[in-house]
Amino acid sequence: MAMAGLYRRLLPSPPAVEFASSEGKQLFLEAVQNGTMEGFFRLISYFQTQSEPAYCGLASLSMVLNALAIDPGRKWKGPWRWFDESMLDCCEPLEKVKARGISFGKLVCLAHCAGAKVEAFRANQSNIDDFRKYVMRCSTSDDCHIISSYNRAALKQTGTGHFSPIGGYHAGKDMALILDVARFKYPPHWVPLTLLWEGMNYVVEDTGLPRGFMLISRPHRDPGMLYTLSCKHESWITIAKFLMDDVPLLLKSEDVKNVHKVLSVVVNSLPSNFGDFIKWVAEVRRREDGGLSLSAEEKARVSIKTEVLKQVHETRLFKHVTSFLSNSCCRLPSISGHDTLPNIAATVCCQGAEILGGKLSPSAVYCCRETCMKCLKAEGDKPITMVCGTVVNGNTEQGVDVLIPSPQGPCCDCSSPSKYMEMHPASSDVLTALLLSLPSTTWVGIKDGQVLKEILELVSIDSLPTLLQEEVLHLRRQLHMLKKCQENKVDEDLGEPLS
Structure with a gap:
């Protein structure tokens, strides 16, 4: 006998307001008039449903990367270069993500490796006022987007940890639009920013660290051109x-x-x-x-x-x-x-x-x-x-x-x-x-002072032309991020290494 599975969930409202409801539409129109939905139109053009129950982080990131028109530099299918969940396997094996999901730090690592400019904050590294400013910044432009990592319990939803992009902001009601990539479960919905912030303060059992949010934007040119x-x-x-x-x-x-x-x-x-x-x-x-x-x-x-x-x-x-x-x-x-x-x-x-x-x-x-x-x-x-x-x-x-x-x-x-x-x-x-992409500390063990001085001059990137400097810095960032993945330190250090 065939077993029926789960078909969607009823969105708890309040606190959420379904995007397609009369109230949700009104919030959208008011936010558009106030200029805080600029990022929505690019995101909605690339909105996708996560292909696996635990792929919310990968789906959110691929959606944002495509919305920012960042070239992955490698093919998806046929001749097409396109970000897909299946391509985001740099910092964590897909089979592991499929079984357990992905941590906040490793998703930040993936965003760096994909060539995006990333600013990441755990809830204990920021405050709600700063978070609101960042949401406002990305909602009033289409060149940056925010992915939030939160616990659904704060919104009275079933499930625990989740990732989704923020599609817009209603300043008068202080509500954020969640473009939930688990569309088989909940539709896009508005939520009070204070509750979303509360959801980001939940501590993750595996890491002992709170959740958070990341701002993802496009570098002024695609890195790794050559x-x-x-x-x-x-x-x-x-x-x-x-x-x-x-x-x-x-x-x-x-x-x-x-x-x-x-x-x-x-x-x-x-x-x-x-x-x-x-x-x-x-x-x-x-x-x-x-x-x-x-x-x-x-x-x-x-x-x-x-x-x-x-x-x-x-x-x-x-x-x-x-x-x-x-x-x-x-x-x-x-x-x-x-x-x-x-x-x-x-x-x-x-x-x-x-x-x-x-x-x-x-x-x-x-x-x-x-x-x-x-x-x-x-x-x-x-x-x-x-x-x-x-x-x-x-x-x-x-x-x-x-x-x-x-x-x-x-x-x-x-x-x-x-x-x-x-x-x-x-x-x-x-x-x-x-050799140019290796950190300067690589060479400090050379005993001969004259050789050390010559090598440091040869590998210095300070005087390189801008294009080559950017290329080398991209390789250096990739190398540092891969090293952090290899040492399982991506959740401890969210920063982007530039040294």
């Missing part, structure tokens, strides 16, 4: 620990006499799965989607990537790294095969075909039959290098284009393979970006 750290593979835990804990100890124990030796200590000790950790972000598209014309968005993104790569090449550290790699028998674990654009392009084209093809079966095998360089020129624009690949999978083939940042001057063509060298983010670029 480089990003990945925690999609289990190896990230090992590599994050190596970079943050082991490298300083290795440098302290070794008697390094020059920069070359410092690089040797780091590179020769890198874990074999290092290539799964730091990557450069390529622009991939189906050939039939764009032809030889580029959209303004594509041009802008490639232009920024090109400038970042150019700025990496202009650092003194890059020159040392290039010299070391060219004169050393070691090879970075991140690079397989020949470190030339045709070989990398063939790999990227295959990966691009996989991305564009959507979810693959385990038996799907992609092979790049050929690649060719093209130079796209438009009046008034700098030329853009594009690698065109024909990718074969069984009896089908697909044209894939990869837009390549090329800071070293004119595009080259297929007739001059030697000119492919160093026209792309390669091992020397990746290693340079990674």
Whole structure:
């Protein structure tokens, strides 16, 4: 016999007022007239229902990230880049979230890793007056949104801890609009701000800490335009620990006499799965989607990537790294095969075909039959290098284009393979970006004072151009957040590391 499950809950009212009720509509109209519903329209455009009973935090965050138009930098399904709950697995395994939910600190960690600007407060770190000011700030603009972590008991609702975005504010009634992502349970509703604040003061048994709220806004440009750290593979835990804990100890124990030796200590000790950790972000598209014309968005993104790569090449550290790699028998674990654009392009084209093809079966095998360089020129624009690949999978083939940042001057063509060298983010670029992103404390154990001074000058980000500085700071924040996750400290420290 079939067993009937639960179908919704009756919203306790009072204290809540259902959004779609006559009173709820009136509150909405009055708040719109008073200018405190500006954030609502973007949020409602991306409103979603959590896909699992314990995914309220993930659903709230993906909804806010999409409303802020933050580019995740990786695909969701098919060719589309889009935040989905299934992609928010950086600070906590999804299976664990599915079983137990996610803590406030780890949701803050996820927001940082996704590239958002985050200000987070536990209830004991703020007060109701400040909370009201923050709600007012985000309700009168559409460039920041608040996610509240509260206990439903304060609102006389069933259940315990919950996350949901705040969709607006009615100043006269002092009520906040909760866009409840558990829409299978309760519809959107207005609640007294004082009761919501009370709900955020409940202590979580697992952490012994109160709940709170976070302001999430968009950085002035998408971070990680060219480089990003990945925690999609289990190896990230090992590599994050190596970079943050082991490298300083290795440098302290070794008697390094020059920069070359410092690089040797780091590179020769890198874990074999290092290539799964730091990557450069390529622009991939189906050939039939764009032809030889580029959209303004594509041009802008490639232009920024090109400038970042150019700025990496202009650092003194890059020159040392290039010299070391060219004169050393070691090879970075991140690079397989020949470190030339045709070989990398063939790999990227295959990966691009996989991305564009959507979810693959385990038996799907992609092979790049050929690649060719093209130079796209438009009046008034700098030329853009594009690698065109024909990718074969069984009896089908697909044209894939990869837009390549090329800071070293004119595009080259297929007739001059030697000119492919160093026209792309390669091992020397990746290693340079990674070394710049390590905290300054990494190097303090170097015993030779002159070597220490030289290294600190080489890795200093104070004098870097703005774009590269932002790129490095993004990698550094990612690394710090991953380290805090690895040490289970994200609930103790909500701050965003900038050192």
